[in-house]
Amino acid sequence: NRIRVIGFFMAGASFGAYASISVVLWLGGKQVLAGDLSTGELTSFILYTLIVAFSLSTLGGLWADFMRAVGAGDRVFELMDRISEIPNRGGQQIPVVRGSIEFSDVAFSYPTRPEIRVLDSVNLALSPGEVIALVGPSGGGKSTVAALMSRLYDPTSGLITIDGHDMRKLDPTWLREQVGVVAQEPILFSASVASNIRYGNPTATDDEVLNAANIANAHSFIEGFPDGYETLVGERGIQLSGGQKQRVAIARAVLKDPSLLVLDEATSALDTESEYLVQQALERLMQGRTTLIIAHRLSTVKQADRVVVIDAGKIVEQGTHLQLLEKGGLYGRLVERQLVGVSSLP
Numbered sequence: 359n360r361i362r363v364i365g366f367f368m369a370g371a372s373f374g375a376y377a378s379i380s381v382v383l384w385l386g387g388k389q390v391l392a393g394d395l396s397t398g399e400l401t402s403f404i405l406y407t408l409i410v411a412f413s414l415s416t417l418g419g420l421w422a423d424f425m426r427a428v429g430a431g432d433r434v435f436e437l438m439d440r441i442s443e444i445p446n447r448g449g450q451q452i453p454v455v456r457g458s459i460e461f462s463d464v465a466f467s468y469p470t471r472p473e474i475r476v477l478d479s480v481n482l483a484l485s486p487g488e489v490i491a492l493v494g495p496s497g498g499g500k501s502t503v504a505a506l507m508s509r510l511y512d513p514t515s516g517l518i519t520i521d522g523h524d525m526r527k528l529d530p531t532w533l534r535e536q537v538g539v540v541a542q543e544p545i546l547f548s549a550s551v552a553s554n555i556r557y558g559n560p561t562a563t564d565d566e567v568l569n570a571a572n573i574a575n576a577h578s579f580i581e582g583f584p585d586g587y588e589t590l591v592g593e594r595g596i597q598l599s600g601g602q603k604q605r606v607a608i609a610r611a612v613l614k615d616p617s618l619l620v621l622d623e624a625t626s627a628l629d630t631e632s633e634y635l636v637q638q639a640l641e642r643l644m645q646g647r648t649t650l651i652i653a654h655r656l657s658t659v660k661q662a663d664r665v666v667v668i669d670a671g672k673i674v675e676q677g678t679h680l681q682l683l684e685k686g687g688l689y690g691r692l693v694e695r696q697l698v699g700v701s702s703l704p
């Protein structure tokens with residue numbers, strides 16, 4: 359339909375343009391013959407008309423560009439003016455965080471799909487320093503539990519507390535300083551390796567950055583780069599492998615030194631050496647911190663203090679690896695498939 363309209367418009371416009379040229383030539387020709395107008399005057403009139411016509415058509419193009427820019431600007435301002443449901447600032451801060459966290463009867467639906475209940479009466483308590491492995495079929499709600507831990511969303515009903523304080527009463531910016539996240543696909547900025555690590559704590563000294571990289575098993579590969587810690591990563595710089603990105607993200611978390619950790623284990627197979635180095639770095643990072651791992655590897659699950667199995671938004675089993683194996687429920691079936699099916703067995 360749009361094409362038909364454009365077709366008619368173009369045809370009409372060209373017809374109009376050529377028709378007016380013909381009329382000008384015909385009338386002008388008659389006047390020249392009658393001696394009222396010189397040939398030069400007619401020619402310059404036609405030339406001027408053409409110049410004006412061309413300028414007008416360029417102006418039309420400019421106008422279209424301008425309108426497009428206004429449209430894009432609108433969208434940017436819309437995003438800038440958006441008020442998030444969870445404010446960035448304001449609320450309590452706990453002076454010393456011990457690191458216990460508890461979900462009481464938490465139900466949750468994403469705001470974009472309120473009719474679908476993603477979590478349903480989840481009760482889960484992590485004591486300070488405890489390491490919990492969250493396992494379950496994909497789509498079960500593991501990442502959602504992780505997102506609620508750093509208060510990316512508020513529960514639809516129920517309560518989440520940290521050291522007994524309602525999470526909604528705590529200062530969100532402060533809270534996010536207490537929760538370290540190592541994602542499956544860590545996001546690195548197009549900047550130097552050092553500034554990517556320093557993102558965990560902008561005031562850290564060079565020595566502290568180096569120390570964190572050492573703990574994260576990242577120091578030796580960073581040293582191998584042409585500009586060491588000043589090497590640019592990302593689109594304009596060096597491309598890091600999956601394992602290297604994760605180790606940079608771990609160094610970031612070490613520097614941040616949070617009391618709560620959320621780890622999302624990579625599902626994609628890393629090469630054996632990389633996997634070992636990442637695993638070792640994670641173990642060092644978890645020392646003394648309350649940790650929730652979205653686990654895909656059997657080796658990780660075996661080392662956790664407790665395994666929590668979540669399916670279709672509900673906690674269906676929990677206990678140690680051996681206890682759950684004996685029970686022979688969903689966990690037993692997941693282990694048979696080695697949790698993700700590609701994982702390497704220790």
Ligand code: ADP
Nearest residue numbers: 468470471476495496497498499500501502503
């Ligand atoms: P898991 O991590 O166990 O694979 P998720 O927590 O990612 O599971 O997803 C649980 C359910 O929530 C899925 O049905 C998924 O489609 C839905 N979901 C996940 N993220 C969003 C989102 N941002 N908006 C709406 N629905 C989502």
